[in-house]
Amino acid sequence: MSDRWILVGPMAQPNMLAAFGLTGQATEVAGTLIGGQMAGIEATDWPALIEGGVTPAVTVQPNNALRRYVQVMGLQVVSAASQMLVGVQDRAKSDQRWNRDEWLGDLAAEIASLIIEAPKEQAADLLAWRLPMLGVWAASRLRGRASQPSGGDLVVPRTQEDMRVIARHQPFAGFFAVDRWDLSHRTFAGGFTPRIVREGFVSGDAVVLLPWDPVRDRVMVIEQFRLIPALRHDPQPWLLEPIAGRVDAGENVEDAARREALEEANLTIDQLFPAVHHYPSPGTLAEYLYLFVGIADLPDGIAGVHGLAGETEDIRGHVITREKLLQMVADGQIANGPLAMIALWLQVHKDRLAKELALT
Template sequence: MSEQWALVGPLAQPGMLRALGLSGQVLRLPGRLIGGERAGIVADDWPALQQGDGIDAVSVTPNQVLRRYAQVMGLAPITVAGHRIVGVQVQAASDAPWPVADWPSDLAAEIAALIAEAPAEQSTEFLNWRLPMLGVWAASRLRGRASPHSGGDLVVPRGPDDLRVTARQQPFAGFFAVDRWDLSHRTFAGGFTPTVRREGFVSGDAVVLLPWDPVRDRVMIIEQFRLIPALRHDPQPWLLEPIAGRVDAGESVEDAARREALEEADLRIGQLFPAVHHYPSPGTLAEYLYLFVGIADLPDGSSGVHGLASETEDIRGHVLTHDALLDMVSQGQIANGPLAMIALWLQVNKERLRAELAGD
């Protein structure tokens, strides 16, 4: 008889089973689950099993995908009541019941799917190290699927039958990754292109924030070293930029904007106004930017040097009038595209924002 694992809690949820290519028989086991609020998002927050009235489990024959996933997540079978249970750890970070209703099942299943898709040569230790970025990319894919139709009446809605992907590879993965697809797509004439190979630099969604003080009409921008201008041999690789950063797994884009403002400028943001959300370079870069103008108090002395030491950030803030920033954009002194875009967007929408703030 083949080995059987009893998957419990997060691992027994339908989305997780689909992501791992599993199906099985439901059974009832003694106990109750506590903790595990971020199970499947991080590797060290799975629920623990305690005595209780009973929990549902799914008995499966473990496949290679499940075994690999369990190793990435640091999960090992434990024997309870004659069953080899998987999906729990010895001690939970919380003594609260496992929050099945609030647990981010879609995100956990998407991360599991990414682990299932990972090339065989990527070790479980490496995938464990990459979990934060896998989470960023998983959340980005979920937001991508939920995106509304863009392009207005000019662009005909497309469906899955308009794209044919015949091969997928990931020739590089580190903090970021490169995905390679062999594909063909429907042409405007109605047929399909020949199969072509395309590569995308996978970095995940990010937020961009321009703090604005509507009373003083001031904004804050930041300055920091950037590798890409240095790679290009630009003599000025310290760029003026807006506050920006990746959207962490399980984090809303608004929360990410407020977190980045604290980390990069020690600044607390009030109301957020969405600006021009967009793909900055859709031919090569798998990234979507969420642009915001955030209300802030920017008196004299607001700027300083900040950033996370754990990320080797060395970031200097600059407070200037919005008109001064617009002059810099007009004179070609701003090389960061999102900063120029959001500065111009604020100019177009400034009076509307002021009216909303005044309650008109």
């Protein structure tokens, strides 16, 4: 039996091969692929081969990167007709034909890159457990690359040539991770800095939402326990906050905001208005926040206690007037920065939003 593998379906795509550092020889295998539209994003969703037709594939000599990826994803090397197939499983989650155009290939390849970049001492089962957060971070990196440069005409445009990464480390990886880079960057005076070490807490992009009822001029804020104030010995670790949460892999930011509103407040959001998207703490925190005001119906009695039991969430909603929230910000009673920012943004833009909603 050959020691070469035949990569099928998602595994055979050019962006995946590039992530593994492989080139291969085009071939075909008998059968048609079904299912697997989240292949490479969800470990259990790979396509299956059914009889009929042929499927394009690539023959490769497996390297360590590919072997590690296959182990993390729990993929089996399937023997069929003296061939060793990789990228299929016995049963698919769907009977729909696998569609390359609908598959999130860029995201799957970015996740593959993160798995391959992970330190060798990180066990495959740890990386498999971390896969949902690897997906969050992979999607965050893709959005980051696609971002428009900030700073307007005050900041000189930069390129990758202005930063030299000497070494990368990951001293901690759990639900979140810590990345440490040894690097040098170009100075304003010219030349480069000496070697410096910087660390970042990797958590990924998140959405932040303040529900606003423009007819009643009310907002909803939520209250929940937070570890960081407790670590700081703050006497009030139950904070008033906006609705917020991570953007899942394969999810757009608007859908994430609406999902979090349902999970944390049982609210349906009619329309979203983007507010101030930003890095909350770019010196230490690898996180980008997408802030929104969401149009909602907030009658008396709508607030309650919600949250996902599987995430041990215990979240209480409060419906208050927008003016009261502004006064609480002015009085220093809001310790959550994004909530204060959205409240002030809404104060500036409320008349424009009312016109767009045809309320005036």
